[in-house]
Amino acid sequence: MKKRILLLAGGQSGEHEVSLMSARSVLSALPRDQFDVTPVVISKQGRWLPPTETQRALESGEAPTGGDLVLHRAASAEGYDAVFPLLHGPMGEDGTVQGLLTLAGIPFVGSGVLGSAVSMDKVMTKQVLASAGIPQVAWALAVRREWQTQPDTVRERAAALGYPLFVKPANLGSSVGISKVARPEDLDGALTLAFSLDRRVILEAMTAHKPREVEVGILGNDAPIASPVGELRFDADFYDYETKYTEGRASMHIPAPLSAEVAEQIRTLALRAFRALDCAGLARVDFFYVEETGELLLNEVNTMPGFTTTSMYPKLFEAAGLNYSALVTRLVELALEDR
Ligand code: ADP
Ligand code: MG
Ligand code: MG
Known part of the structure; x- marks a missing residue:
């Protein structure tokens, strides 16, 4: 019997469009004599699109809006043998979707909740x-509240790592929100950017x-x-x-x-x-x-x-x-x- 596969693509992260490109490739590569593949595109709003809208999103390469609530559509994921969550970044690659699928009892491609989240x-x-x-490189953690209330302690932590250094939101990908900071004067701007995207930020030393x-x-x-x-x-x-x-x-x-x-x-x-x-x-x-x-x-x-x-x-x-x-x-x- 053919395996029924649900292919999830798109999603809420900055890598929505990249995911749709990947999904088009996977969709045409899964052998049709072995698999029945149903794609579902998740809009940037985090809602799951019905079939015709999914098709349209795959063709156009983006789906900013539309779709049903996640839990509503997830219930219908039950008829599948496996899910391929081809989603990058937060709300897809970070254990959230993996948790939903684990709760629903459906096997899926890739790491589970723990491996994905960590x-x-x-x-x-x-x-x-x-x-x-x-x-690994030397690094330090900074939390948004610390940056708001005791910015000097965060600046000292950066100074201890030495310049140039990298400032990154802890939970993103595709280099979004990442700055290479050459001088102490540029640190505040880099931190403001990273904290606008995440509660936790990592400071990293650069290699020599x-x-x-x-x-x-x-x-x-x-x-x-x-x-x-x-x-x-x-x-x-x-x-x-x-x-x-x-x-x-x-x-x-x-x-x-x-x-x-x-x-x-x-x-x-x-x-x-x-x-x-x-x-x-x-x-x-x-x-x-x-x-x-x-x-x-x-x-x-x-x-x-x-x-x-x-x-x-x-x-x-x-x-x-x-x-x-x-x-x-x-x-x-x-x-x-x-x-
Ligand atoms: P992402 O998950 O967004 O890909 P990375 O941690 O891989 O984030 O950083 C993106 C890029 O920034 C790396 O591919 C590299 O070019 C540069 N980079 C990041 N951290 C360092 C570092 N500590 N030293 C030197 N280059 C770095
Ligand atoms: Mg990455
Ligand atoms: Mg990288």
Whole structure:
């Protein structure tokens, strides 16, 4: 019998449009002889669109409004064998939708509530990975209320890390709200921006030299495998939103030109991080590699990475011999696996 799959796309985060692009790719790649796929687009308002509106949103690439309340439509998700929540960022990749599906008793692709929530939060990720002995940049947490009532303590924390430093909302993606702060005079503006997007903000030291950015894909549940390592190159100060989504600004190199030892170290660290964070199904683990010093620092773990046919994660597994269609099929199998 064909498996009935509910494909969720869009969502309330700044990565709504990216998710719709990924969903179009997955929709056309899931083999029709094995799967009956129903897409449901979630509007930017967080409501679930009925079939004809979903179709329209997939074609146009966005759905700012419309749809039914989440809980109303979620009840109808019961007729499916598995859900593919192809959602990026808050209200999708952060354990919220995973909690809803867990309550409804429906298997789904990717990490559960715990792995999704912890991996989405840059501060919690750093805490868990630190206790697992995984190397990272120095960092500090600041909470909005602290910034409002005792800004000097936050400024001191930044000074202790040294300049330049990075300021980021704890729970976002796609570089939204992230600033590289070169001088103390620019700190307040960066904090104001980050706190306008999140209650919690992370301050991060920069590596001594501009790092190379290398990424590895992980696939599996309790016996995960690592893909070859890929590298991103771009001509910008850092990998900001514009560089990420402007055609031709960045290039992917697979496999990354690295020694076999360094590549193996990256894959081993990524697998350790995947387990420490209780991830499942898939994740893309991103690192900084400082060539001058040989330092390898884990930057972040994305539990629902970009998933168009030209995105890094599918390309990494293609290089390992698993084509896009086989990869999405495997992800659904992993969702249905007894764990
Ligand atoms: P997002 O989840 O939005 O992708 P990241 O933490 O990956 O956020 O940061 C986005 C980009 O900013 C990185 O790819 C890198 O180019 C740059 N960056 C972030 N943190 C640091 C850091 N501590 N040192 C150097 N570059 C950084
Ligand atoms: Mg991210
Ligand atoms: Mg990133």
